[in-house]
Amino acid sequence: MPIQASTSAATIRGRHPAGRVSFASYVTTVTASDAPLRKFIGMNTIIRKDRAVWLHGPSADGSVQCAAVPGEHKHPWRLILLGAPGVGKGTQAELLTRRLDACHLSTGDIFRAAKERRDCDQSPAMKEALEYMRRGELVPDSTVWEMVRERSSCILDCGGFILDGFPRTLGQAESLKELMETEKLSLSAVVNYELPVDEIVRRLSGRRTCEKCKSVFHVTERPPKVETVCDHCGGRLYQREDDRPEAITVRLEAYERSTAPLIQFYKDLGLLMPIVAQGSPDEILARTMDQLDKLAVGFDKTSAKSSQNAEKVHVKHS
Numbered sequence: 300m301p302i303q304a305s306t307s308a309a310t311i312r313g314r315h316p317a318g319r320v321s322f323a324s325y326v327t328t329v330t331a332s333d334a335p336l337r338k339f340i341g342m343n344t345i346i347r348k349d350r351a352v353w354l355h356g357p358s359a360d361g362s363v364q365c366a367a368v369p370g371e372h373k374h375p376w377r378l379i380l381l382g383a384p385g386v387g388k389g390t391q392a393e394l395l396t397r398r399l400d401a402c403h404l405s406t407g408d409i410f411r412a413a414k415e416r417r418d419c420d421q422s423p424a425m426k427e428a429l430e431y432m433r434r435g436e437l438v439p440d441s442t443v444w445e446m447v448r449e450r451s452s453c454i455l456d457c458g459g460f461i462l463d464g465f466p467r468t469l470g471q472a473e474s475l476k477e478l479m480e481t482e483k484l485s486l487s488a489v490v491n492y493e494l495p496v497d498e499i500v501r502r503l504s505g506r507r508t509c510e511k512c513k514s515v516f517h518v519t520e521r522p523p524k525v526e527t528v529c530d531h532c533g534g535r536l537y538q539r540e541d542d543r544p545e546a547i548t549v550r551l552e553a554y555e556r557s558t559a560p561l562i563q564f565y566k567d568l569g570l571l572m573p574i575v576a577q578g579s580p581d582e583i584l585a586r587t588m589d590q591l592d593k594l595a596v597g598f599d600k601t602s603a604k605s606s607q608n609a610e611k612v613h614v615k616h617s
C-alpha cells in the first residue's frame with residue numbers, strides 16, 4: 300500500500316512490515332508528561348542504539364551489527380524530521396529516540412563517521428561527498444541515495460525510525476517514497492521544526508560536538524559542565540567545520556533552495572506536522588510528543604473502528 304495522499308489520520312498511521320495495519324496499546328502511554336513516560340519506560344527497555352549498521356554500512360560477512368535495535372512493535376513510529384540546519388533536529392532526534400524506541404538515522408552522521416576513517420578506507424564517492432559537506436553544500440542525490448539504499452534494512456526492518464537530515468531534496472523524497480511503497484510501509488508523520496533565521500545562526504555558531512561519542516552541546520544554551528570536555532565520556536569538544544560562518548551561509552541557501560520545497564510535498568501527502576522550535580529542548584520535545592500523542596489517539600480510534608467492522612463482517616458471514 301503506497302503512502303496515501305490524504306489528510307485523514309487514518310492514512311498517516313504506521314504499517315506492520317507485512318503490510319497489515321496494526322496498533323500497540325502502549326502508544327497511548329507515550330505522552331509529554333513524566334508519569335506516563337515512566338510507565339512507558341517500565342514496559343519497554345529504552346536504551347541508546349549504537350546504529351553501527353547505519354553509520355558504517357552493512358558488511359558482507361555480517362561483522363557490523365548494532366548492539367541493540369528496537370524490538371518489533373505493533374505500531375512502529377516512522378518519522379522524518381525536517382527543518383533548517385541548526386534548528387535542533389539532531390537534539391530532538393536523540394530525545395525522541397528514547398521516548399519512541401526508534402532508531403535515529405542521520406545522513407550527516409554517516410558522513411561524519413566516514414570522515415574519521417583512514418584516507419585509504421574512503422571510497423572516491425565518499426571523499427567527494429566530504430568535500431561538498433565541508434563547503435556546506437548538499438551532497439549529490441546519487442551518492443546520498445546509494446548510501447541510504449545500502450542501509451535500507453535500517454529503514455525497512457527496524458522497529459521504527461527517526462530520519463534526520465534525509466530526505467533533503469525532492470528527488471530524495473521521491474526515492475524514499477518509492478522504496479516504502481514497494482515494501483508496503485508508510486510514514487507516521489513528517490515533523491517540521493520552525494525557527495527564525497537569527498536564532499538558527501546563533502545555535503549553529505555556538506554548537507560543540509564531542510569527538511568521541513558525538514554528543515552535542517551549545518556554548519551558552521547547553522554548556523558542558525567543564526569547558527570543552529564532554530559530560531558523557533570525557534571526550535574533547537570541537538566545532539564542526541561546516542559551522543564556520545561562510546559554510547553556514549551556504550547551508551542556509553541550500554536549505555531554502557532544495558529542502559524547503561519538501562514542506563509542501565509532505566503537506567500535500569497529509570503528513571506534515573509543524574512544530575515551533577523555540578524554547579528549551581525539553582519544551583520542544585513536549586510540544587512534539589503532544590502532537591504525536593494526538594496522532595496516536597487517531598490511530599487507536601481507527602483501529603477500534605476497523606475491528607468493529609471486521610466483527611460485523613464476521614457476523615454477517617457466519
Ligand code: AP5
Nearest residue numbers: 384385386387388389390406407432438464502506516580
Ligand atoms: P547534517 O548533519 O544533517 O546537518 P544539518 O541538517 O545542517 O543539521 P545540523 O546537524 O547542523 O543541525 P540540527 O538541526 O541537527 O541541530 P542540532 O540539534 O545539532 O548535515 C551536514 C551536511 O551533510 C550537509 O550540509 C550536507 O553537506 C551533508 N548531507 C547530510 N545529509 C544530506 C542529504 N540527505 N543530502 C545531501 N547532503 C546531505 O542543534 C544545533 C545547536 O543548537 C546545538 O549546539 C544544540 O545544542 C543547540 N540547540 C538545540 N536545540 C536547542 C534549543 N531548543 N535551544 C537552544 N539551543 C539548542
